[in-house]
Amino acid sequence: MTQIDSKLILITLLVELGVAAAVSSSLARSKAFKNLLLMSKRTPRQTAWLVAMICLPLTLGVWVRVTVPNFLAADLSFETTILLGILVGPIAAMAGGAALAIPAIVHHEFWALPVNLIVAAVAGTFGRFADPEDVWSFSPMIDLSIYRWVTRNLRRPHLDRQILLLVLIAAMQFCTSMLSRFRPHLYFDLHSDDWWVQLLICACAPVVVGIPLKIWNSIRIERKLEEQGRLLLEARLDALQRQINPHFLFNTLNSITSLVRSQPELAREMIVKLANILRVLLKDREAFVPFREELAFTDDYLDIEVVRFGEKLRVVKEIADNTLDIVVPGMLLQPLIENSLKHGLEPRISGGTVTLRSRITNDGMLLVEVEDDGVGMAPERNIASPVSGLVRLGTGIGMRNVRDRMKVLYGEMASLETNSRPGRGTKVTLRMPILDAEAETWGQGERQLLEAATSAVGDVMRRLNRS
DSSP: OOHHHHHHHHHHHHHHHHHHHHHHHHHTTTTHHHHHTTTTSSOHHHHHHHHHHHHHHHHHOOOOOSSSTOGGGOOOHHHHHHHHHHHHHHHHHHHHHHHHHHHHHHTTTTHHHHHHHHHHHHHHHHHHOOHHHHHHHSSSSSHHHHHHHHHHHHOOOOHHHHHHHHHHHHHHHHHHHHHHOEEETTTOOOOOOSSHHHHHHHHHHHHHHHHHHHHHHHHHHHHHHHHHHHHHHHHHHHHHHHHHHHHHHHHHHHHHHTTTTTOOHHHHHHHHHHHHHHHTTTTTOEEEEEHHHHHHHHHHHHHHHHHGGGGGGEEEEEEEGGGTTTTTTTHHHHHHHHHHIIIIISSSSSOOEEEEOOOOOOOOEEEEEEOOOOOOGGGGGGGGEEEGGGSOOSSSSSHHHHHHHHHHHHGGEEEEEEEETTTTTEEEEEEEEEOOOOOOOOOOOHHHHHHHHHHHHHHHHHHHHHH
């Protein structure tokens, strides 16, 4: 082979790297391709679609190679067949290799089909027995891979599947190059009489296989990180909700306990109200609920507090009708009302009024207010900032959880504001975007907790009956 031919081969190898990167990057932009590629288990139809999406542009590349002179880099059928074998298995890889061979067979390169089938079988068998992590972490930086393998084996000799795959690809490339050299009219592949050019040809094949794996593995890692983030968010919401419900139940049961001997009739009435609340809570609930349901739940809670406070507690509602069907985080109002009662009205001998308001603002936000005319709090504790920036808003578990749950669910889109004047009362204002929430049902842990609380209520009822 002449020097000109060697230069053409070197240029072809460089262009092959660019073609492999361009095709794999283009496929990575497709959401359908990413979903098919990253499935842990695929149906035969899904596997066929994945093979078709990979093979279609590269089959056109083979057709370009056989029709356009000196554009040899468009033909990546050998590397693509290997890629299919280690990713989807030997059977699907054979189907893809057969499709890639069609333009070559039309051009009378009849050995393209059997060679592709053999390559698919070998690569597919390796993929079946290899660890998927070894396949996905296969690097196109073969010099770095070899260096790491050598340094590791100096300390503790062992079989490295990535190096085995590298050697397997290079060996198959050498065999196909020799076949093309001796039977150029029956099979096409790059080959050279110069040993160093032939070495580069064999070294380029693992790089071309490694480039798509590297690009697609970054998508795989990104998808895993997104999944881990979603699970972390669900776990955090679950933990916050686990804190809210015990806090409410603990305070209510304490109130019942204080009335069991002194005012048993009031205690019975509070137990009936609490049983109504528990009946609702024991049902499957969602992270987001219609505002109408949240108000109904709050009414049961307020009925308990009205029994405890008597005529000293007054409740006023100014609820806009167009806000009733908007979804809001569950258990949102009860901690705010509890804070108003505990810190605003209980210290005040004459009691007071709790006012609930809701409306849609001009900028399309849901505004919810909980206001009391209690003792208020010190001016330095008045806060108005995005939820994510709040540091102080009440000292109770329930109030902290309102802040934290809004931060998790809405991020920077929501805000929470407190305005208080000593001796005049406190107003808490929530601003939330109007969302179509996707339900997050309560877990088994919450139901077990509420069942335990219901059992405790039953014990109190039995003590009242004995008295």
